[in-house]
Amino acid sequence: MIILGINETSHDASVSLIKDGEILFAGHAERYSKQKNDWYNNTDIYLDMLKYGKPTHIAYYEKPQLKRSRLIFRGGNGHWKPTIPFDLPVKYFSHHHSHAAAGYYTSKFDNAVVVVLDSIGEYNSSTIWVGEGDSLRQVYKKNYPFSFGLFYSAFTKLVGLKPNEEEYIMMGMAAYGDYKKHYARVIEYFPSINQQKYNFHTGIYDWQLPIRTDQDKFDIAAAVQKVYEDRLIEFMRYAREKTNKKNLVFMGGCALNCAANTMLWNIFDDVWIMPNPGDAGSSLGAASALYGKHLNWNDPYLGHDLGGKYPVNKIITELINNKVAAVATGRAEYGPRALGNRSILADPRDPNIKDKVNLIKKRELFRPFAPVILEEKASEWFDMDYSSPYMQYTPRCLKPHLIPSVVHKDGTSRVQTVNRQQHPGLYEVLSNWYVLTGVPVLLNTSLNIKGQPLINDENDILNWENTYNFTIYR
Numbered sequence: 001m002i003i004l005g006i007n008e009t010s011h012d013a014s015v016s017l018i019k020d021g022e023i024l025f026a027g028h029a030e031r032y033s034k035q036k037n038d039w040y041n042n043t044d045i046y047l048d049m050l051k052y053g054k055p056t057h058i059a060y061y062e063k064p065q066l067k068r069s070r071l072i073f074r075g076g077n078g079h080w081k082p083t084i085p086f087d088l089p090v091k092y093f094s095h096h097h098s099h100a101a102a103g104y105y106t107s108k109f110d111n112a113v114v115v116v117l118d119s120i121g122e123y124n125s126s127t128i129w130v131g132e133g134d135s136l137r138q139v140y141k142k143n144y145p146f147s148f149g150l151f152y153s154a155f156t157k158l159v160g161l162k163p164n165e166e167e168y169i170m171m172g173m174a175a176y177g178d179y180k181k182h183y184a185r186v187i188e189y190f191p192s193i194n195q196q197k198y199n200f201h202t203g204i205y206d207w208q209l210p211i212r213t214d215q216d217k218f219d220i221a222a223a224v225q226k227v228y229e230d231r232l233i234e235f236m237r238y239a240r241e242k243t244n245k246k247n248l249v250f251m252g253g254c255a256l257n258c259a260a261n262t263m264l265w266n267i268f269d270d271v272w273i274m275p276n277p278g279d280a281g282s283s284l285g286a287a288s289a290l291y292g293k294h295l296n297w298n299d300p301y302l303g304h305d306l307g308g309k310y311p312v313n314k315i316i317t318e319l320i321n322n323k324v325a326a327v328a329t330g331r332a333e334y335g336p337r338a339l340g341n342r343s344i345l346a347d348p349r350d351p352n353i354k355d356k357v358n359l360i361k362k363r364e365l366f367r368p369f370a371p372v373i374l375e376e377k378a379s380e381w382f383d384m385d386y387s388s389p390y391m392q393y394t395p396r397c398l399k400p401h402l403i404p405s406v407v408h409k410d411g412t413s414r415v416q417t418v419n420r421q422q423h424p425g426l427y428e429v430l431s432n433w434y435v436l437t438g439v440p441v442l443l444n445t446s447l448n449i450k451g452q453p454l455i456n457d458e459n460d461i462l463n464w465e466n467t468y469n470f471t472i473y474r
């Protein structure tokens with residue numbers, strides 16, 4: 001049985017292919033169409049997927065009938081249907097079931113609570129599941145319009161950003177604001193895990209305080225982030241008590257909030273967040289739900305294959321000479337983060353490197369860069385006693401003066417830890433860099449033209465090199 005998992009029509013289309021427990025392919029539509037957050041899959045991604053096998057079954061990440069009924073309920077016409085490009089048996093799984101399966105079946109746990117929080121599925125917006133062995137069952141649900149995700153997205157829109165896409169920018173802004181200024185006001189919108197002020201689908205329509213300066217926006221972002229964190233902790237404590245499980249799997253778009261994720265380690269003994277916890281991860285979720293057993297999860301390098309060997313020496317030489325090196329090699333990351341195969345690496349010791357990389361990437365100057373560090377050195381440099389291979393947590397930096405370019409305004413860093421098994425090439429780069437400099441850390445940011453998805457194929461490499469007059473090593 002070779003299962004094709006499909007996710008589309010909700011801001012991040014993707015395709016996955018599994019055979020028994022092996023993940024043969026998992027990729028994002030946007031990397032092929034070059035349309036950021038593309039809602040639909042395309043011929044190119046399907047052709048790339050077919051190189052890895054011919055599907056015999058299809059798993060779709062939502063229940064179209066249910067979703068249609070909600071769209072009609074909201075006043076739409078419900079004229080919507082999924083596109084299935086192969087004439088094969090199709091099985092439909094609910095939106096939250098796909099999220100939960102993507103998380104649980106890629107985890108190493110055989111006993112865990114699975115929490116799914118997002119904007120909205122068909123109707124579910126917050127669910128709790130219990131995973132035992134290969135069984136996965138829902139034990140709690142809360143429906144639209146109550147929604148952690150919609151609460152956050154409504155405020156994302158209020159500060160002038162794009163909801164369902166730019167929540168990560170709002171999270172970055174929060175570090176620049178004073179949460180106390182608007183906390184009492186914002187908590188009225190989300191006073192408890194059982195109550196919200198109104199349907200946030202409509203946006204925030206009764207704010208009425210001035211939003212004139214960037215600082216106004218930062219202060220609102222800080223308060224929203226704090227309220228979100230407080231409610232998240234409350235919900236996670238509830239989930240732990242309800243199920244009596246020590247291991248957490250966290251999924252859904254809310255699991256992309258890495259600042260809040262950091263607190264989960266205070267509540268649970270162990271935490272797994274699949275590196276693609278939002279809807280883009282749900283093609284793998286649907287496929288694994290149909291398979292119904294744990295997958296053999298090795299790493300997130302599951303997309304388009306550029307081939308090649310990791311250019312360790314070239315990267316090191318470039319870093320020594322110019323402090324910045326771009327690399328594109330091997331298979332593309334499945335998930336929003338560049339984790340070494342489509343990355344710009346830079347010297348984190350240089351306080352000016354941030355501006356240099358920001359100029360290349362032409363992005364907002366307040367947005368922080370992330371460090372990548374040898375896993376065995378992580379607890380010396382950051383306040384963490386866990387690994388973070390997919391940049392999902394933001395512990396406090398313990399030596400900010402030594403690596404100023406990868407420390408955020410509030411003293412934290414969105415850390416990627418690397419061990420040899422996870423990525424031998426990147427591990428070697430960091431080891432060599434450590435020998436040369438005494439610092440086991442590099443800056444790691446995504447290799448993309450501003451506003452476009454991560455670089456995917458050979459053509460993108462040439463485009464990038466032409467645009468920025470900058471060599472990409474491979």
Ligand SMILES: [Fe+2]
Pocket residue numbers: 095099118119120121252253278279
């Ligand atoms: Fe979702």
